[in-house]
Amino acid sequence: MTGIKLSDIIIDANIKNIKMLYQRDVLSKIKKVINREEFIILMGARQVGKTSLLILLKEFLDKNKKDSYYFNLENREYLKLLNKHPYNIFELLPKSRTKQFVFIDEIQYLDDPTNFLKLLYDEKRNDIKIIASGSSSFYIDNKFKDSLVGRKFLFEIYPLNFYEYIRFNNQEKLLKLKNKKLTVWEKKKILSLWNNYLLYGAYPKIALTAEEDIKKILLEEIGTAYIKKDIEDAGIKNIDKYFAILKILASQSGRLLNTKELANILGIAHKTVEGYLYVMKKSYQISLIKPFYKNMRKELTKMPKVYLNDLGLRNFFLNNYGIIDKREDKGGYLENIVFREFLLQSDSVEKIKFWRTQDKQEIDFIFNNSAFEVKFNKDKFNYQKYNKFTNFYPEIKLACLSYTDILRYFYKYKI
Numbered sequence: 001m002t003g004i005k006l007s008d009i010i011i012d013a014n015i016k017n018i019k020m021l022y023q024r025d026v027l028s029k030i031k032k033v034i035n036r037e038e039f040i041i042l043m044g045a046r047q048v049g050k051t052s053l054l055i056l057l058k059e060f061l062d063k064n065k066k067d068s069y070y071f072n073l074e075n076r077e078y079l080k081l082l083n084k085h086p087y088n089i090f091e092l093l094p095k096s097r098t099k100q101f102v103f104i105d106e107i108q109y110l111d112d113p114t115n116f117l118k119l120l121y122d123e124k125r126n127d128i129k130i131i132a133s134g135s136s137s138f139y140i141d142n143k144f145k146d147s148l149v150g151r152k153f154l155f156e157i158y159p160l161n162f163y164e165y166i167r168f169n170n171q172e173k174l175l176k177l178k179n180k181k182l183t184v185w186e187k188k189k190i191l192s193l194w195n196n197y198l199l200y201g202a203y204p205k206i207a208l209t210a211e212e213d214i215k216k217i218l219l220e221e222i223g224t225a226y227i228k229k230d231i232e233d234a235g236i237k238n239i240d241k242y243f244a245i246l247k248i249l250a251s252q253s254g255r256l257l258n259t260k261e262l263a264n265i266l267g268i269a270h271k272t273v274e275g276y277l278y279v280m281k282k283s284y285q286i287s288l289i290k291p292f293y294k295n296m297r298k299e300l301t302k303m304p305k306v307y308l309n310d311l312g313l314r315n316f317f318l319n320n321y322g323i324i325d326k327r328e329d330k331g332g333y334l335e336n337i338v339f340r341e342f343l344l345q346s347d348s349v350e351k352i353k354f355w356r357t358q359d360k361q362e363i364d365f366i367f368n369n370s371a372f373e374v375k376f377n378k379d380k381f382n383y384q385k386y387n388k389f390t391n392f393y394p395e396i397k398l399a400c401l402s403y404t405d406i407l408r409y410f411y412k413y414k415i
Helices: 026-033 050-064 076-084 086-092 113-124 135-144 162-168 170-178 184-200 211-234 237-250 257-265 268-280 294-303 309-317 330-344 384-394 403-411
Strands: 041-046 067-073 100-105 128-134 151-155 284-289 305-308 353-356 362-367 370-374 396-402
Touching: 026 041, 026 050, 041 050, 041 113, 041 396, 050 067, 050 100, 050 128, 076 086, 086 113, 113 128, 162 170, 162 184, 162 370, 162 403, 170 184, 184 211, 184 309, 211 237, 211 309, 237 268, 237 305, 237 309, 257 268, 268 284, 284 330, 305 309, 305 330, 309 330, 330 362, 330 370, 330 403, 384 396, 396 403
Parallel strands: 041 128, 041 151, 067 100, 100 128, 284 353, 370 396
Antiparallel strands: 284 305, 353 362, 362 370
């Protein structure tokens, strides 16, 4: 057998001297289906912590006396063997009369991931359970020609939520303060972590770094080197134009996405811009949300709004790490903050919408049958201004979310 022991695995993000891996909230959801016959796929941006999740799941299975093995397909020997035939996975495993759990990291490197998973599921699911990770659904979309409906559970992995960020900073006692009256010290500590969470984002390796200068260096690495890998793997030649679009989108978060305008600004074909946006979206760098209409056809034809999936990367591309209330872009920044929290609450970005009329009346977010207008200062919110929306959709409750509301609304901290 040539499988890798847990002790041989290099921890995700290459952070040295970490003696433990921190729990992610999504783990409990994955554990609920881990003993079902369907295979499990974890998708997300590079460096978002998928390998760490695989390791934690392996530890969970080991403690429950399950046979589990880990393989990373960046290892060319494993990749070559499994590309020859899916059944070659059994050459890497000991003979067993019990079901074996096999973790496959970076499954997108296979020539035909669809056939690999489909064949093993259809013919060997009583013998093997695959838990796989992929760096982005861009690869999965291109290589998974079969949707694998009924054969898989797909979990999208995003940067940390604030509770996880607190945990990664070894401040778990703060998690017990939800819905409680806070002392001056507790408020100060929570707000300090919150400000860092907003400024530098929530990639695990960023959360695990205390020094702000090092956070910026790590963000530069994620924002250039790792995104460049997505670009190269997608076969995009003009890397400079791709990054130029990302920087423009960072400055336009919360605005309507006009692809023709982007094409004119950069002097490239409209089709090229759409191709770049496809890769950005499927690589989990950006999200596009559609307008809310009762008429589904209109939803598909109207322009979407764009947001970045990590606030730290947004600030990196803008080269602006200023505190929000001192910034000229605080409106778009605040909208991106709120969007990201809705994204973390939702199992699909498709459930997050916005409302906008031809005469430019707008509601920032429609989510879970509620409407939210985002204002930095709540006293600037005039409910009467939105009569057109409330009259047309009386069943949808409208509320204002100000900057000071966010911690209370999303995380139950009385600040």
